[in-house]
Amino acid sequence: MLNKIMDFIKYKGVIWKTPLAAALSWELAEWAGSKHPYLAPLTVILSIQLTVDKSLKFAWQRILGTVAGVLFTASIAPYIGLNGWSIGLLLLVGALIVMWLKLEHAIMIQIALSILMVMYFQSKMPSYPLDRIRDTVIGAIVAILIHILIFPPDSVNKAKKKMVHFADHLSAHFTKTAIWVQEGCSPSGAPTLQTGLQTLFQEIHQATTELNKAEQSLRYNPLGQKKRSTLNEYTQQMHKLRSGYANLADIIRVLTKWSESGNFVKEDQTVWAGHLNTLAKLVKEWKSVLDDPGTFSSVANGPAPQIKAPANIKNYQYPLALFMNAEQVVQDFQNAALSNKVQ
Structure with missing residues (x-):
């Protein structure tokens, strides 16, 4: 039970951090003298994103847009009155200024919201403009501090799981290719292998995305040095997985052409089925090391597989591969x- 609670705290921060930060920001806003403390937790709710990087970016955009919108509106609103046309005019001017300064669309949205809210509330509650700026800053700071310092988002383990998952499927695809070769490289089996390669490509993209999310989450985490070292190791291992996938795709392409040439004899098929099974086993053993680093010594001490070109074709393997x-x-x-010409 305790482990489940700890896992919830560590990995479900987006669920409990928002209520905690919202409550704390409300109290801080009231302590600071705000008469509209709800603006602080509103900023918290909007600012806490899945990654620290996205949270920082939104919090900054929220603060900048709010300050700009409030100051712009507070200086002009008393002279133009409150009606639909005056609101539309200020929104248009604000949007044109954002476009002229080449600011992001998210900042324009925050400016527009501040223009609308200040236009409506300023005449009824003179303290609203100041409260909006102060409470927005309070909410953004509280959200970011809690997000960074208390169990920051961690995608490292998710990235590892996706890499292990991909390595397992890569090994299995080497085995499937070996079976296809052993059975004579039937034309009907080639599309199935290509479909498998497409699935592997999607999986490697997902693993890469998870690694990028992990890097973004750790970028601003002052306590994540150990995690960053682990992430760097996984990034290096990811290069090997991409290379393994690319080489398997090339092997299947070459085997298909060899088979279509009519010169892929039974003896060669047996040899390459064996090579592919060896490669499948190698990837599987490598996956076990990625999944459990403690198995490194037992795997590393084993004999390395030898797959080399025969002496009589050794001088031709490189130009043939290039061709x-x-x-x-x-x-x-x-x-x-040709396709473009037809269109």
Whole structure:
């Protein structure tokens, strides 16, 4: 039960941080003399995002837009009165200024909200403009401090899980390719392998996205040095996974062409089925290290698989690989050019 509570606190911060920060910001706003303390928790609710990076960006935009909108409106509103046309005029002028200064759209929204609210409330409650600025700053500061200092968002473990998940599927796809080769590279099996590659591509994109989220969350975390080191290691391992995926895609492409040439004899099929099974096993063992670093010594001490070109073709392997890749580029772009002409 205690573990579940701790997991909730660590990994579900977006649920409990908002109420905590909202309550604290309300009390601070009242203590500071605000007559509209609800503006502070309103900023908290808007500012706490999934990552610290996004929270900081929104909080800054909220403060800048609010200050600009309040000062602009408070200086002009007394001279133009309150009606639909005056509100529309100020909103238009505010939007034109934002466009002229090339500010972000989010800032324009905050300026527009401040113009509307100050226009309406200033005549009824003279303290509203000052309260809006002060309470917005209080809410933004409280939201950011709580988000950064108390169990900041952590996507490192999520990124690791997605990488392990992808490595497992990559190993399985090597095995499926080996079976396809052993069975003679049937044309009907090739589309299934290509569909699997597309799924793997989506998974590697998801893992990369999670790594980026983790990096954004840790960027402004002063207590995240250990997590940053772990994240750097995962980023390096991610390069290996991308390389493994790219090489598997190339292997399937070459095997398909070899089979279509009619020269992929049974003996070669058996040899390459064995090589692919070896690669599948290698990726699986590597995945176990990623999943549990404690297994590194047992895996590292094992014999490294040897997959090398025979001596009689060793001098030709590089130019052949270059020709294969160059041929693929020609086919890709030639087909694209023909497609554009047809359209």
